[in-house]
Structure formats: structure tokens, C-alpha cells
Amino acid sequence: MRNTITKIAAILFVAIAFTSCNDKTKPQVQYMPDMYTSVAYEPYGVNTAFANGMDSQLPVEGTIARGQVPYDYPNSNDGYEAAKKELKSPLTVYTKDSEKGKALYGIYCAVCHGKKGDGQGDLVKREKFLGIPNYKDRDLTEGSIYHVIMYGRNLMGSHASQLTGEERWQVVEHVQKLRNDLLK
């Protein structure tokens, strides 16, 4: 009997000894992490060499990367009016993609504006915040929609960092379609 108790105690001790080192709130112990941490800078890494402590640094103001087109309308009411009047979609038959526009709208816009663009997104329905307009109540052109995606307006923030230029125009296409459906 005593022998059995000793054995059970020994097994328990070993079991505890092996599991006690496993702290789930901390990263696991590494065996010889030779190439585990990067020598090169990784995009979102911490970097003490820079003043803001980040690997990602802002580009110099006014520089244009290859393949990028700068947006020239200023972030103001005048800019909004100008874009509304003048700005036209550069999409061609080859770059138009209503499926993709719908999908992107579903990801980035529908949570507030609603799937139909009637201002009845999930967050509005749950009364997280109010004041999302219905597309049919506003006078919108493709230029003004694009401008708002670029800079945001009032409560809405800029979505320029989430979407590329082409994607923004594809979303604009979809918003226009929704507005036309609502106006019917």
C-alpha cells in the first residue's frame, strides 16, 4: 500500500514538474533560435534606430512612388465641390469589376451604410451611433463619392489606406449602382 502511494506521488511529482514550466501567457522556450528573430527590419517591427521607434517610416512629403497617382483635390469643402463637379472615373471596360466592388463595399462600407446603401448598417441598427445618411437623400456624383472615400467627411474617416486607387473607383461604381436602385 505504501509502495503504491509512493509511486503515485512520484508520478504526480514528475507530471507537475513537466507541466509547471508551461506558462501560456508567455512565448514558449526556444531551443537554439538561430534564425528565429530577423536580422533584417520587418515591416511592423520595433526599431530603436528611429525617433518614433518603428521600422516603418513615412515617405518624404511630395515624393511619388512608381505606379502611384497623387490625388490633387484638397481636403476642404472647395475640394469636395470641385471633385464633385470635375472628377471622373478612370475605370475602363477592362478594370471595371462590379463583383469586386460589391465585395469591397461589403467589407469596408456596409457595416455603417448598410448592404443596400440605405444607411441601415449593423452598427446603426444596434444604435452604436446614428446619423448615417441614405444614399438617395444626398446629391452624389462619382467624383464626390471618391473624394469622401479619400478624405472622409464629418463622422466618416478616410478609407484611402484600406483601398487602392482602383479599388476605390470600383467601390464608387457599386455605390452609384446602390443609389440608382434606391432612387427607383
Place this chain on the structure above:
Amino acid sequence: MSSHYEAPIREPLVLGEKSYHDITVDIAKPIEGKANKNWYIAFTISLIAFLWGIGCITYTIGTGIGVWGLNKNIGWAWDITNFVWWVGIGHAGTLISAVLLLFRQRWRMAINRSAEAMTIFAVFQAGLFPLIHMGRPWNGYWVLPIPNQFGSLWVNFNSPLLWDVFAISTYLSVSLVFWWTGLLPDFAMLRDRAVKPFQKKIYALLSFGWSGRAKDWQRFEEVSLVLAGLATPLVLSVHTIVSMDFATSINPGWHSTIFPPYFVAGAIFSGFAMVQTLLGIMRKVTNLENYITRLHVEYMNMVIMLTGGIVAVAYASEFFIAWYTGSPYENFTYMSVGAATGAYGWAFWSLILFNILIPQLLWVRKFRRSFIASFLISIAINIGMWFERFDIIAIVLSKGHLPSTWTRFEPTFVDIGIFIGTIGFFGVLFLLYARTFPVIAQAEVKSILKVSGENYKKLRDGNHE
């Protein structure tokens, strides 16, 4: 005596008027006595060399392989040279205990224990090099096909370096078991003679409760024979596999079908030379001159001559084939005119001198039966066989296919230090062995005493007259 016939032409293997008890006493004496001053001096020197080697190994692993003299064209030099050299040395032990057992050579009985110890200690040294020459030795366990969390990523079984892993580890374990089974009756003898309780306890543990009953002896003999039968192909295959590290490559000078048998012959050649060196000292310091006799030395020299002859023929073939192929790349292999006249000419000529020319002295009976001469020649062979491996590795790598890759290898103090360290480690192990283990298989020698003992032979020859 009339029932036994032994050719009178055979010389006695056990000298002096020895009885069974004399054998026991003679063999137990170095273990039961105290070590003398010379032993301590030798041990201290070996230990210092060993510690220095450990330091060099630690420095290598801690700092990187770059502390060696290797460069990006000569990626193997002293490390693999020493590896092959030590493995080669180890081969004589198994040859003596296994092959000579299969051939019923009675003279092996006095030397097999020490030869096997030499095998095991030499394989220890050899086994160090594959590990420490790795860039990341801590990942060395990846050479084993163990199920793992990398999607059960396994090893590639096509590499001779992996075969080396299996060959060396199998060789070491089989040799160890073979050696230890042979030790059981001898440990039992020491256990039964021990007067100090601590010694008794130790030898009781080591002898696994050997009681020497008829059934035990019968099985003991069967196991020895089976192990000898297994160890013999092992000896041939282990150094064959080591030779395939080179022979399966595409380097001119390495890619050669002659390597497997030629390396094995070289291994036996160098191994016997090392046995000769060690026993030359041991028979003196442990007063075992009556057991390791002139006849043993002569027989070993004969094996050295035979294998040395095979090696010499192999050199000649390599030299001939280098010319006969007509391939210009073969002009710079380790056995070629290019090597003889190139930057490593000194290594080429050392090889010729130490391995081919000096051992030819053994054709002279006077040298063959002389302790001093065979001791000196055996040391020359050890040097020569080191040069053989060095030449094969470094000369071949120094001049490859592209002249823009031709380069030289110069060892650093770390290369040399590790080699000295392994010699020291070997010395430490062998010296400790000589003080604690029965250096001659007393049970086996007792089995030939009445056949080959001097007094018994005299008695028998007298009867015949």
C-alpha cells in the same frame, strides 16, 4: 599429452613456466597494485592535452568553424583527416578479435583485449569529429530519422555522411558489446580476488554475476563466434562507408572505385601499427613480456606487411589510373605527378616514405622480430597513414576542376589543438583502462596455455623424441 597433436614447428605463445595461477597473478597485478610515477606523468600529460583539446573544441563551437584553417574550397581538412585516421586505427581491434577468431589464430588471445580497447577509444575520438566539424552541432540530432514536428521531416538516406552515422554508431556499440562479453570472465576473476570491499563491489557490478558454469561457457563461446561473424563484415563495411564519403563524390582523385577495399586495407595497416605502438609500451610497463612475445610482434608485423602491400598496390593503381585515364583533371590528384611536384609535394613524399618505403624494412626478419624496430616502424606508419588521409582530402581539394578555385590549406592552432586533444583523450582513456581492466584476456590465454605454453610444449616435444 599423447592425445594431442600440435606441430612442433610452432613457437610457444606463452613464455616462462606459467601455470594458470601465474597468468591470473600477472594479469591482475597492474590492477591490484598502485600506479607508479611514470603512469602519473603519462596520465598528466595526456590529461593536459585532453583539456587543451576540450578548450579548442569549446572555442570552435562557441566562435565558429572559421577559427579552423578551412576555406570555401577546402571545406574538409584536419577534421575529416583525423576522423578517418581514428576510425582506421579502430579497425585493427575488431580485426584482431573477430577476423583472427574466425581464422582460429591463437596468437590473438594475448592482444585482443587491448586491441579492442584501442578500437573503442579510437572510435570515441573519431566520433567527436563528425560532431564538432558541424557548423551547428547542436542540431546534430537531426541526422537521426526521428519522427518530429516538422511534418515528420526525415533524413535523406542517399548521403554517405548519413551512412557514416549508422556505421560508426553500430560499430561502436557492437565493438563495445563484444569487448564487454569477453571481459565478463576476467572481471569475475578480479571480483573473486578483490580484498577491498569497494573494489569487490565495482567488479561484481562489472562482471554481471559471471559464475563460469559449463552452460555459461558454452553460450559464451557461441556468442563470441556469432559476434565475430557479425563484426567481420562490419569492419569491412564501416571503413568502406567512410571511404564512400570520398569515392561517391565527383572530385577527381576522390571518385575512385578502388577506395572501399583500399581504405579498409589502410585501416588495418594503421590499426595494427597502433596496436604495435601501444603493446610495445604496454608489455614493458605492465611486465607482460611473457604473454606479448616476439612472436606476437612478428605476426602483427606480417599483417602490417600484407596490408601495407595492399595499400602500396592501391597507390600504384591510383597513380597508374591517373595517367591512364588521360583526363587532365587526374593530373592533380593525391597520387599523381602534379601532387608529387606541387605545393603539397612534401605531404606526397612523406606518404611514400612513411607508408611504402619504411615498412618494407619488415621483410628483414631481424627488424620484424625486433621490438625497437617494430615500435619505430609502427610510429612511422601512424604518421604515414595520417598523411595518406590528409593527402587524399587536402591535395585533391586544393586543385579541383576550376583553376580559379585552386587554393591552399594551412591549419590553425585550433585544428592542431583538437587533434592533440583527441590524442590526449585517447591516452587518458587507455591509461585508465590499463590500470583498471584486465589488459589480457586471461580466460582465453588460459585456454591456450597447455597447447602453446612454453613448458607444455617442451614436455610434449620431449615425448615425441
